[in-house]
Amino acid sequence: MGTEEREASPERLARNLAAVREKISAAARLAKRDPAEVTLVAVSKTHGEDLVAAALAAGQRVFGENRVQEAQAKFPSLKQRFPDLELHLIGPLQTNKAADAVALFDVIQSLDRPKLARALAKEMAKQGRRPNCLVQVNTGEEPQKAGVAPAEAEDFVAFCRGELDLPLGGLMCIPPAEEDPAPHFALLRRLAERCGLPLVSMGMSGDFETAVELGATHVRVGTAIFGARPKPAP
Numbered sequence: 001m002g003t004e005e006r007e008a009s010p011e012r013l014a015r016n017l018a019a020v021r022e023k024i025s026a027a028a029r030l031a032k033r034d035p036a037e038v039t040l041v042a043v044s045k046t047h048g049e050d051l052v053a054a055a056l057a058a059g060q061r062v063f064g065e066n067r068v069q070e071a072q073a074k075f076p077s078l079k080q081r082f083p084d085l086e087l088h089l090i091g092p093l094q095t096n097k098a099a100d101a102v103a104l105f106d107v108i109q110s111l112d113r114p115k116l117a118r119a120l121a122k123e124m125a126k127q128g129r130r131p132n133c134l135v136q137v138n139t140g141e142e143p144q145k146a147g148v149a150p151a152e153a154e155d156f157v158a159f160c161r162g163e164l165d166l167p168l169g170g171l172m173c174i175p176p177a178e179e180d181p182a183p184h185f186a187l188l189r190r191l192a193e194r195c196g197l198p199l200v201s202m203g204m205s206g207d208f209e210t211a212v213e214l215g216a217t218h219v220r221v222g223t224a225i226f227g228a229r230p231k232p233a234p
């Protein structure tokens with residue numbers, strides 16, 4: 001799982017998607033959850049528009065990208081052809097790209113600091129478009145990683161909702177790569193409950209079943225669907 005060495009062909013991609021969906025359903029049933037509560041975000045970063053089109057043909061509608069510019073190059077025409085396509089930003093967002101992000105994305109999962117929250121609120125008021133936001137929590141408290149510290153999450157959520165009136169739906173995390181993700185997933189879920197937020201985005205190709213068992217409402221899966229990522233352009 002998640003260790004394919006090549007980018008998937010369209011046929012392979014359809015089989016991968018079906019297998020991932022089946023595993024999500026099985027993990028949900030195991031946890032006595034309704035599989036319909038879990039949204040699969042297909043992470044298409046670095047893959048071409050043709051492969052995204054193949055995923056759309058296989059019925060996938062929710063996609064995740066980590067760079068605003070790359071998503072701007074790939075998605076506007078696809079969004080016109082598929083009005084129910086839902087695009088999530090899952091990577092770090094610079095304040096000077098807030099306007100572009102608000103214009104293009106349906107969900108912004110990487111809200112991680114007051115300055116960005118203010119910029120998003122300003123842009124939403126200006127554009128009249130309100131993409132749902134998730135606060136990224138640095139559950140491992142890794143110095144190099146984005147996200148608010150777990151102890152600060154509640155205050156930050158209150159600030160975004162209260163002072164800025166941002167549309168805030170939930171929390172997101174990327175656990176440290178070398179650690180057992182389960183305690184991080186459990187922590188994120190608890191924090192979301194404490195904040196009264198319904199959405200919990202956690203779990204990637206290597207651990208999405210664990211995330212579903214621990215309450216994920218969104219899993220972000222790239223490699224297990226699209227195969228290995230082509231090397232980014234230098």
Ligand SMILES: *Cc1c(COP(=O)(O)O)cnc(C)c1O
Nearest residue numbers: 043066090204205220221222223
């Ligand atoms: C790339 C990425 C993913 C998907 O990772 P895979 O291991 O390929 O499934 C999920 N979440 C974020 C934030 C990512 O950047």
